[in-house]
Amino acid sequence: MNPALRLDLSRARSAAVGAAHGITPKDLRTLAPDLAKAHAGLLADRRAAKYGFFDLHNDHAMLREVQALAKECAAEGHENLVVLGIGGSALGLTTLVTALKPPYYNLLDAAQRGGRPRVFVMDNVDPVTFDGMMKLCPPEKSLFVIISKSGGTAETLAQALIVFEALEKAVGKARVKRHAVAITGPIDRGKTKNPIHVLRQTYGLRWLTVPANVGGRFSVFSPVGLFPAALLGIDIVELLAGCRAMDGCTSSPSLARNPAYARAAYHFLACRDKGKSIAVMMPYSDQLRDVSDWYRQLWAESLGKKNGLDGRQDLFAGQTPVKGLGATDQHSQLQLYLEGPNDKLITLLSVRRFATVLPIPKGPKGLGGVDYLEGRTMARLLQAECNATADALRAAQRPVVRVELPEVREHTLGQLLYMLEVETAMAGRLFGVDAFDQPAVEAIKVYTRQYMRRGK
Amino acid sequence: MNPALRLDLSRARSAAVGAAHGITPKDLRTLAPDLAKAHAGLLADRRAAKYGFFDLHNDHAMLREVQALAKECAAEGHENLVVLGIGGSALGLTTLVTALKPPYYNLLDAAQRGGRPRVFVMDNVDPVTFDGMMKLCPPEKSLFVIISKSGGTAETLAQALIVFEALEKAVGKARVKRHAVAITGPIDRGKTKNPIHVLRQTYGLRWLTVPANVGGRFSVFSPVGLFPAALLGIDIVELLAGCRAMDGCTSSPSLARNPAYARAAYHFLACRDKGKSIAVMMPYSDQLRDVSDWYRQLWAESLGKKNGLDGRQDLFAGQTPVKGLGATDQHSQLQLYLEGPNDKLITLLSVRRFATVLPIPKGPKGLGGVDYLEGRTMARLLQAECNATADALRAAQRPVVRVELPEVREHTLGQLLYMLEVETAMAGRLFGVDAFDQPAVEAIKVYTRQYMRRGK
Numbered sequence: 027m028n029p030a031l032r033l034d035l036s037r038a039r040s041a042a043v044g045a046a047h048g049i050t051p052k053d054l055r056t057l058a059p060d061l062a063k064a065h066a067g068l069l070a071d072r073r074a075a076k077y078g079f080f081d082l083h084n085d086h087a088m089l090r091e092v093q094a095l096a097k098e099c100a101a102e103g104h105e106n107l108v109v110l111g112i113g114g115s116a117l118g119l120t121t122l123v124t125a126l127k128p129p130y131y132n133l134l135d136a137a138q139r140g141g142r143p144r145v146f147v148m149d150n151v152d153p154v155t156f157d158g159m160m161k162l163c164p165p166e167k168s169l170f171v172i173i174s175k176s177g178g179t180a181e182t183l184a185q186a187l188i189v190f191e192a193l194e195k196a197v198g199k200a201r202v203k204r205h206a207v208a209i210t211g212p213i214d215r216g217k218t219k220n221p222i223h224v225l226r227q228t229y230g231l232r233w234l235t236v237p238a239n240v241g242g243r244f245s246v247f248s249p250v251g252l253f254p255a256a257l258l259g260i261d262i263v264e265l266l267a268g269c270r271a272m273d274g275c276t277s278s279p280s281l282a283r284n285p286a287y288a289r290a291a292y293h294f295l296a297c298r299d300k301g302k303s304i305a306v307m308m309p310y311s312d313q314l315r316d317v318s319d320w321y322r323q324l325w326a327e328s329l330g331k332k333n334g335l336d337g338r339q340d341l342f343a344g345q346t347p348v349k350g351l352g353a354t355d356q357h358s359q360l361q362l363y364l365e366g367p368n369d370k371l372i373t374l375l376s377v378r379r380f381a382t383v384l385p386i387p388k389g390p391k392g393l394g395g396v397d398y399l400e401g402r403t404m405a406r407l408l409q410a411e412c413n414a415t416a417d418a419l420r421a422a423q424r425p426v427v428r429v430e431l432p433e434v435r436e437h438t439l440g441q442l443l444y445m446l447e448v449e450t451a452m453a454g455r456l457f458g459v460d461a462f463d464q465p466a467v468e469a470i471k472v473y474t475r476q477y478m479r480r481g482k
Numbered sequence: 483m484n485p486a487l488r489l490d491l492s493r494a495r496s497a498a499v500g501a502a503h504g505i506t507p508k509d510l511r512t513l514a515p516d517l518a519k520a521h522a523g524l525l526a527d528r529r530a531a532k533y534g535f536f537d538l539h540n541d542h543a544m545l546r547e548v549q550a551l552a553k554e555c556a557a558e559g560h561e562n563l564v565v566l567g568i569g570g571s572a573l574g575l576t577t578l579v580t581a582l583k584p585p586y587y588n589l590l591d592a593a594q595r596g597g598r599p600r601v602f603v604m605d606n607v608d609p610v611t612f613d614g615m616m617k618l619c620p621p622e623k624s625l626f627v628i629i630s631k632s633g634g635t636a637e638t639l640a641q642a643l644i645v646f647e648a649l650e651k652a653v654g655k656a657r658v659k660r661h662a663v664a665i666t667g668p669i670d671r672g673k674t675k676n677p678i679h680v681l682r683q684t685y686g687l688r689w690l691t692v693p694a695n696v697g698g699r700f701s702v703f704s705p706v707g708l709f710p711a712a713l714l715g716i717d718i719v720e721l722l723a724g725c726r727a728m729d730g731c732t733s734s735p736s737l738a739r740n741p742a743y744a745r746a747a748y749h750f751l752a753c754r755d756k757g758k759s760i761a762v763m764m765p766y767s768d769q770l771r772d773v774s775d776w777y778r779q780l781w782a783e784s785l786g787k788k789n790g791l792d793g794r795q796d797l798f799a800g801q802t803p804v805k806g807l808g809a810t811d812q813h814s815q816l817q818l819y820l821e822g823p824n825d826k827l828i829t830l831l832s833v834r835r836f837a838t839v840l841p842i843p844k845g846p847k848g849l850g851g852v853d854y855l856e857g858r859t860m861a862r863l864l865q866a867e868c869n870a871t872a873d874a875l876r877a878a879q880r881p882v883v884r885v886e887l888p889e890v891r892e893h894t895l896g897q898l899l900y901m902l903e904v905e906t907a908m909a910g911r912l913f914g915v916d917a918f919d920q921p922a923v924e925a926i927k928v929y930t931r932q933y934m935r936r937g938k
Contacts, residue, residue, distance in 0.1 A: 113813025129614035132589060150810045151867070152768035153840035153860040158585035181809055184842050184855050184863050191843040221849055228846040242813075303759065303825060304802055312608035323814035330818025344822030346760055348804060353637060354606045356926060357569025357698075358779035362786025364922035366800030369759060384609035386640050387647040390684040393677055398934040399640050404609040407640055407934065411607075414929030418922070466820035466874070470812060473870030478854040478863065 030271065031441050033285040034428040037416060038292050038371065043423040046300065047368055053295050054281065057456075061291060064455035065279045077462060078239035079447055082247040083269035083440075088237075089262070092249050095207070095232060096256035102204065104169040105136075107143040108159065109254055110185040111173035114242025115209075116149035117320040118251035118443075123147070124316040125439050126260050142259045143169065151181045156188070165189070165196035165205060169257075173209040173250055175236045177220030180474060186225060199229070208233040209249050241462050243323050244447055247440075261436045268440020276448040286448035289427065293371060293449075294456040296425060297345045302371040306363070308350030309375035310412040313434045317375065318349035321446050327467070328450045331459035343457045353411040360415065364422045372419060372426050376412045379433040380405040486727065487897050489741040490884040493872060494748050494827065499879040502756065503824055509751050510737065513912075517747060520911035521735045533918060534695035535903055538703040539725035539896075544693075545718070548705050551663065551688060552712035558660065560625040561592075563599040564615065565710055566641040567629035570698025571665075572605035573776040574707035574899075579603070580772040581895050582716050598715045599625065607637045612644070621645070621652035621661060625713075629665040629706055631692045633676030636930060642681060655685070664689040665705050697918055699780050700903055703896075717892045724896020732904040742904035745829075745883065749905075750912040752827040752881060753801045762819070764806030765831035766868040769890045773831065774805035777902050783923070784906045787915035799913045809867040816871065820878045828875060828882050832868045835889040836861040 040048035072080045082088070109119060123145055128134065132144040146159050170189050174182045193202045208231045210222040226233050234249035245251065247269055252262045276286040296302035305325060307318040330344035350359055352374070363370060384404035389396055399407065419426050431438045454461025496504035528536045538544070565575060579601055584590065588600040602615050626645050630638045649658045664687045666678040682689050690705035701707065703725055708718045732742040752758035761781060763774040786800035806815055808830070819826060840860035845852055855863065875882050887894045910917025 112810060116810075117814070129611045130618055133618055150768055150807065151860050151864050153836050153838050153864070155585045155768040156860060157838045157840055162586055162589055178851060179813075180855065180863065180867075181813075183845075183852055184860055187842050187845050187852070187855065188840065188860070190845070219850055221845075221851055224849045225846065228848070303823060312606055312611040319814075326815050326818035326822070330820075330822035332821035342821065342823050344818045346802075346804065346818065346822070346825070348802065351606065354568060354572075356923065357635075357637075358573070359782050360926065361920045361922045362782035362800045362802065364786075364925075365788035365798065366782070366786035366802070367759060367798050369802070380609050382609050382613045384613055384644065386643050389639075389643050389646070389677075390681065392684070393680045394675055395634060395677055396639055396643070398931045399636065399643065402934055404607050404612060404640055404644070407636065407930075408607050408609070410930050410933035411636075411926075413933050414926050417929050418926050422922075464817045466817045466878075467812065469820075470816065470867075470870050470874050473873050474863075474866050475854045477866035477869050478858055 030275070031285075031432070031438055031445070032430040033288065034430070035288060035292060037420050038296070038425040038427050042420055043425050047423050048300070048425050049292055049295050053299065054291065057291055057295060060456060061281070061287065062279060064452055065287070067455055068451055075239060077244070077451065078237045079241075079244035079247070082240070083266040083273065083444075088249065089252070089266065091234060092252045092256055092262065095234060096253055099169055099207065099257055102169070104143050104167065104205075106146060106163040106168040107254060107257055108146045108148060108163055108168050108170045108189075109173060110148050110170060110182050110189065111250075112149045112179060112181045113323060114245050115173035115175070115179075115182070115250055116147050117243075117316070117323055118246025119254050120147050120149070121246070121316040121320040121443070122251060122255045122260055122265075122439070123258065125313045125434055126436060127258060129312065140259055143257065145254070145258055148185055151184055156185065160188070160192065165193045168205060170206045171209060171254055172206065172222060172225070174222055175211045175242055175245070177210045177222035180471065183221055190225065190229070202229045203231050206231050207253070209236060209253060211236050212238055243327055246320070246443060264436035265440040268437040269444040271437070272441040272444040276445060286445045287452050289445070289449045290452035290456060292427060293345065294453055296371040300425070301369055302425065303345060304348055304370040305345045306348045306350050306370050306372040307375065308352050308355060308372060310352035310408055311375070311377045311434060312351070314375055314377070314431075315351050317442065318351070320443070322347040322349050324446060324450045327464050328454055328461035329457050329459060334458045335460060336458060341459065343459050352415060353408060356411060356415060363424060364418060368424060370424065372424065374412055374416055374426055374428050376409065376428065376430050377434055378430055381433075486731070487741075487888070487894055487901070488886040489744065490886070491744060491748060493876050494752070494881040494883050498876055499881050503879050504756070504881050505748055505751050509755065510747065513747055513751060516912060517737070517743065518735060520908055521743070523911055524907055531695060533700070533907065534693045535697075535700035535703070538696070539722040539729065539900075544705065545708070545722065547690060548708045548712055548718065551690060552709055555625055555663065555713055558625070560599050560623065560661075562602060562619040562624040563710060563713055564602045564604060564619055564624050564626045564645075565629060566604050566626060566638050566645065567706075568605045568635060568637045569779060570701050571629035571631070571635075571638070571706055572603050573699075573772075573779055574702025575710050576603050576605070577702070577772040577776040577899070578707060578711045578716055578721075578895070579714065581769045581890055582892060583714060585768065596715055599713065601710070601714055604641055607640055612641065616644070616648065621649045624661060626662045627665060627710055628662065628678060628681070630678055631667045631698055631701070633666050633678035636927065639677055642678075646681065646685070658685045659687050662687050663709070665692060665709060667692050668694050699783055702776070702899060720892035721896040724893040725900040727893070728897040728900040732901060742901045743908050745901070745905045746908035746912060748883060749801065749827060750909055756881070757825055758827040758881065759801060760804055760826040761801050762804045762806050762826050762828040763831065764808050764811060764828060766808035766864055767831070767833045767890060768807070770831055770833070770887075771807050773898065774807070776899070778803040778805050780902060780906045783920050784910055784917035785913050785915060788922075790914045791916060792914060797915065799915050808871060809864060812867060812871060819880060820874060824880060826880065828880060829885060830868055830872055830882055831885050831887070832865060833887050833890055837889075
């Protein structure tokens with residue numbers, strides 16, 4: 027019913043690309059005790075509910091709450107859904123929208139959108155862009171969703187201050203609550219007040235909770251990703267069913283059965299022992315293009331750590347994630363991947379069945395050299411290019427991991443993203459770092475405030 | 483009148499980040515003879531018109547031809563401009579559009595667009611995306627620009643076959659020529675026919691030439707970038723004036739006066755001697771976000787080479803370019819940049835003056851912790867974050883190059899892109915590779931054809 031995604035590690039093995047670049051059976055045997063220990067640690071953490079992302083698909087109360095509020099807001103008929111959020115508060119939703127809504131979604135008319143709102147994910151503080159959005163989205167016709175777990179994110183607060191002023195002017199203070207929803211961490215009884223809770227109380231906003239044990243980059247299956255997705259008509263029940271299906275695989279300690287652990291092990295060994303300091307993710311599908319961007323945050327922010335779990339303070343761990351897109355980047359990055367330094371482990375992400383295949387017709391008479399295109403389909407061309415890239419990389423002894431989705435829809439995307447989350451959690455253990463904090467990012471905030479407070 | 487962009491290398495020097503990571507005065511002295519030799523070589527190549535990109539801003543006949551055809555097509559009142567092209571045929575235009583047209587340009591109505599068409603750059607062969615575009619752009623209301631220098635690009639030909647069939651159906655064969663323009667290499671008297679010339683002759687298309695000595699990734703200032711830009715109302719005369727202004731600097735052999743050579747030298751030394759195998763470009767401006775993508779092709783495809791100019795066949799040269807965006811990626815990549823492996827040279831690209839600054843109003847009473855935002859502007863926040871990132875990177879001994887544009891407009895963008903082109907040409911010489919070919923990419927085409935021709 028719900029065919030699973032397929033992982034092919036064969037092209038990352040020494041048998042395919044040599045022992046200098048590929049993983050050997052011995053590499054895996056040597057890692058086995060570490061993997062077993064890491065698995066036990068993750069399992070204990072999961073049982074202790076230390077990291078909530080593991081079990082969001084089992085939180086039925088959360089799902090019902092999200093569905094109820096999405097239904098209520100959908101009935102209000104907002105023309106625009108504007109999400110104010112940055113980093114983990116934006117990337118998950120963007121990934122879902124790109125994958126599961128039609129291309130050029132905002133250019134479709136209301137009927138083509140199934141009566142759903144247009145969507146604007148505001149993940150930066152560029153004044154030109156933000157001003158452009160405000161002109162396109164009159165406050166009285168829009169629903170603004172303000173997302174920040176801590177409530178203290180400078181970028182999101184700056185956006186929110188501008189939006190609430192505009193809302194008050196447009197609809198009056200009393201009606202602001204019909205045009206804004208807050209998604210933030212639980213109410214804190216501590217001293218420092220979460221500013222989003224202050225805004226929420228000021229305007230009487232409806233709100234949803236980001237569970238305390240779910241970090242930003244692991245929050246796509248929490249209300250952060252689910253609420254706006256549901257409002258856009260994405261089937262969040264199927265999305266969570268996809269997580270659940272993958273959970274059935276990623277609970278296994280066996281590399282052969284657990285694609286998340288297998289990917290984590292290969293990436294770790296490639297990085298530590300084979301000089302693969304870069305992890306490329308290159309989907310051959312426009313719909314999956316933002317999966318790489320979402321993964322980029324997950325991989326970089328989780329593993330890029332100076333301090334080790336063992337107390338070392340000069341570990342400087344991490345592997346740099348790089349976002350690609352096939353076939354486009356064959357005409358941009360592939361020359362380097364094939365002939366440059368052999369420092370990458372490349373994931374090719376492909377799709378077996380497209381919603382439309384687009385036949386390529388015969389060209390006019392006399393048009394030579396296109397027989398291999400005529401009568402085929404554009405879908406087949408894209409798949410052929412993916413296979414060609416895999417073969418060329420193998421011939422150049424560059425290790426490749428292939429992941430194939432049967433098709434792009436809620437269930438398969440749920441599988442894919444959940445797999446990548448578990449992979450990252452396991453990779454944290456293997457790299458010996460805390461995959462769930464981001465100490466350096468916190469430090470930047472102090473510098474930013476200093477620059478803002480300076481005269482002028 | 484036309485303030486120049488500003489380059490700041492101080493944070494990439496040993497004085498800022500130590501000699502293990504930064505460039506020392508001795509490093510530069512040692513490189514001086516190589517730089518002088520490379521300069522002489524580039525100069526000789528330029529005089530021999532070997533590489534045409536150097537002098538596109540001096541080709542007045544080309545400019546007049548582009549202007550005339552753009553004027554003619556503009557008068558026809560097409561609602562959509564659809565560019566069929568991939569790699570260098572797409573990236574330059576995308577960069578110009580993102581930088582110089584308003585945000586959400588395609589969502590504006592015709593009046594807000596100044597009567598200019600919407601623009602769709604089709605740089606992939608995803609059937610879902612292409613089908614979506616065809617539904618939004620009825621052939622009879624659209625102008626299709628087919629771009630491929632060789633004329634044999636599989637992706638572009640597949641797109642073109644679909645488009646010409648749809649055009650014939652919609653407007654009749656005789657009127658296809660009012661809806662399509664070809665941009666391709668000069669007419670070749672050889673045996674293998676450029677398929678785009680066959681299409682051009684079949685339908686009697688208007689067309690423009692990509693000069694034989696201008697490669698795809700160096701073609702933004704040829705008709706490839708200029709014609710569609712002009713049709714969209716971008717001031718291409720000013721763009722070329724920006725190139726000319728930068729040419730005044732990048733003709734100098736002196737590192738102190740030539741920002742392109744200085745950047746090339748720093749990148750080369752950082753890569754060869756300081757372990758900086760990754761070059762990040764992180765603009766703090768949404769308008770400049772695609773400059774990184776364009777530069778990514780330029781840097782990767784030009785330098786990623788197995789063979790050296792000296793005959794070596796195992797050089798495996800290159801530095802992996804990574805695209806970033808500030809402030810967004812502070813919440814995604816910066817943790818890794820600050821605490822992960824010290825293997826990056828990071829360019830922060832910033833803007834002094836935004837077209838709008840967007841004041842941040844005061845929040846409601848009781849909202850604490852936002853005093854540093856209230857009464858400031860969003861533009862200032864973005865700039866403060868850029869400064870904060872630069873300071874944090876310096877404190878972590880990560881080398882940074884800063885480039886500041888006084889503002890984003892045609893003249894400054896012309897300067898920036900031309901500088902990066904000359905930088906890449908110089909870097910090719912320093913890395914000891916041919917910066918103007920892409921042998922590995924050609925090989926992939928053979929594999930692709932094989933996969934397409936297989937049964938089924």
